Amino acid sequence: MKIAESGFSKEKFLEDIEQKAPHFSFHTIRVPGKNKENLGLVLIDIGICYEINTMTDSKALIEMACAGLNKAKAEGKNRICHVTHATREESCHVTVEEKADLFTLFAS
Amino acid sequence: MQPQNRTPITLCISSGKGGVGKTSLSVNFAFALAHKSKKVLLIDGDLGLANIDVLLGLQVSHNIEEAIKGDKAPANLLVPIVPDLHVLPASSGAPQLATLSQEKQNSLKGILDTVADGFDFVIIDSAAGIGESVLWFNNWARKNVIIISPDPTSLTDAYALIKVLYKRDGKKIFYLLINNAKSKKEGLDIFNKLSLVVDKFLGFTPKIFGVVPQDSNVVRAIRNQKPFLLHTPESRASRAVKSLTTTFLQNL
Numbered sequence: 001m002k003i004a005e006s007g008f009s010k011e012k013f014l015e016d017i018e019q020k021a022p023h024f025s026f027h028t029i030r031v032p033g034k035n036k037e038n039l040g041l042v043l044i045d046i047g048i049c050y051e052i053n054t055m056t057d058s059k060a061l062i063e064m065a066c067a068g069l070n071k072a073k074a075e076g077k078n079r080i081c082h083v084t085h086a087t088r089e090e091s092c093h094v095t096v097e098e099k100a101d102l103f104t105l106f107a108s
Numbered sequence: 109m110q111p112q113n114r115t116p117i118t119l120c121i122s123s124g125k126g127g128v129g130k131t132s133l134s135v136n137f138a139f140a141l142a143h144k145s146k147k148v149l150l151i152d153g154d155l156g157l158a159n160i161d162v163l164l165g166l167q168v169s170h171n172i173e174e175a176i177k178g179d180k181a182p183a184n185l186l187v188p189i190v191p192d193l194h195v196l197p198a199s200s201g202a203p204q205l206a207t208l209s210q211e212k213q214n215s216l217k218g219i220l221d222t223v224a225d226g227f228d229f230v231i232i233d234s235a236a237g238i239g240e241s242v243l244w245f246n247n248w249a250r251k252n253v254i255i256i257s258p259d260p261t262s263l264t265d266a267y268a269l270i271k272v273l274y275k276r277d278g279k280k281i282f283y284l285l286i287n288n289a290k291s292k293k294e295g296l297d298i299f300n301k302l303s304l305v306v307d308k309f310l311g312f313t314p315k316i317f318g319v320v321p322q323d324s325n326v327v328r329a330i331r332n333q334k335p336f337l338l339h340t341p342e343s344r345a346s347r348a349v350k351s352l353t354t355t356f357l358q359n360l
Contacts, residue, residue, distance in 0.1 A: 094268045101305045102263050 116227040117360070120153070120249035124265030126236030128257040129287040131159040132330060133320065133349070134233035136337045140353035142193035143337075146228040149186070151220070152198035153245045154235040161197045164189065165333030173199040175219045176212055182219045196223060213244060220248060238269050246273055253283045253317050258290070258298050267305065274310055282306075283317035285352070295319030318352025320345050 121137075123130045131154075138150040152160040152172070161168045168187060174180040186194040224230045232245045246252050252273065256266045266284075273279040284302065289295035299316050307313045321344045329339035337346050 094264060094271060095309075098267065098271075098305065098309050099264060101308065102267055102302075103260050 116224050116230045118230045118249040119251040119253055120232045120234055120246045121253045122234040122242055122246060122269060123236060123255040124269040125262045128255050128262050130255045131163055131233050133255060133287060134231055135160060135163055136335045136349045137353060138193055138231050139335045139337045140349050141229055142190055145192060148193045149224060149227040149230045151196045151232045153232040155198050155241055158198040158200045160195055160233060168197045171197040171199040176215050182223045238272050247277050252279055253285055255285050255287050257288045258294060263302060270306060271310060280312045282314040284314050285317040286319045288322050289319050290322060292319050320348040
């Protein structure tokens with residue numbers, strides 16, 4: 001049964017992943033999309049994005065997300081942007097909010 | 109012979125994501141301009157991974173690396189392709205060129221300023237990604253064209269490139285070309301929506317450069333190492349490139 005059909009709980013997911021990867025911030029986690037049956041995206045922190053409708057295992061989703069986040073941490077949070085001298089306010093990093101908007105271009 | 113005493117319009121064509129058709133479109137756009145009797149210099153900005161000579165089936169024995177090292181005068185490296193079109197090839201397998209030291213940047217600027225003199229247009233086909241050479245070429249050029257294909261990763265990488273160039277270099281004028289669109293409507297739709305995102309988060313609006321549709325003739329032309337404009341001049345892609353070239357020239 002796919003996550004979306006099994007009664008996916010955003011709050012539970014957030015709680016689970018915070019326990020596994022406490023050093024990442026999850027201030028933004030969204031399941032956007034006008035038509036949730038066709039597009040369910042989970043966006044975490046620096047923009048790990050998974051289409052939850054294609055996942056069948058929430059544990060696997062959490063593991064994939066953690067692996068992605070750990071890799072990003074190792075590469076530096078500004079992995080999207082190679083200009084490492086930017087300050088937080090001037091960051092070139094593509095934010096989760098920006099990515100959410102970009103991904104929903106294909107939802108409508 | 110290279111024409112003299114002209115100040116060219118310089119364009120850098122980038123994409124963020126690789127494989128969206130940047131080199132193919134750079135080459136064909138250059139050809140389209142040359143067909144309109146404009147003097148064009150096409151520079152392979154993928155310094156260590158040459159593509160343009162491969163796409164055109166050129167056998168080049170000299171490239172930009174020799175100019176940067178000072179081994180050869182830049183003007184002697186230009187390869188004439190058709191009347192009004194020259195190419196400055198990159199090297200293949202020279203990884204040290206992919207990241208530009210300050211010394212190499214200074215040398216490259218001098219080279220570009222020298223070879224560009226006398227052309228109407230200088231087009232740089234940049235590398236993929238947002239590495240230092242990509243940012244440098246985009247900064248050197250007056251006009252920045254970003255190629256997008258209709259998929260989320262291409263959009264995100266294009267947006268990332270726009271954001272870097274804006275935040276780091278203050279660039280605010282970008283021309284978007286949507287490649288491989290199912291239809292003109294889809295291309296314009298993507299352009300409009302991406303423009304909204306850019307405006308929302310960065311505070312400015314990009315301009316449309318054009319829409320080039322999906323066209324199987326493009327792949328056939330690439331396999332034949334010919335620009336699709338020459339290989340199948342009446343194909344959908346060819347007509348789109350000719351049209352956007354006309355519009356580009358009208359809007360100068």
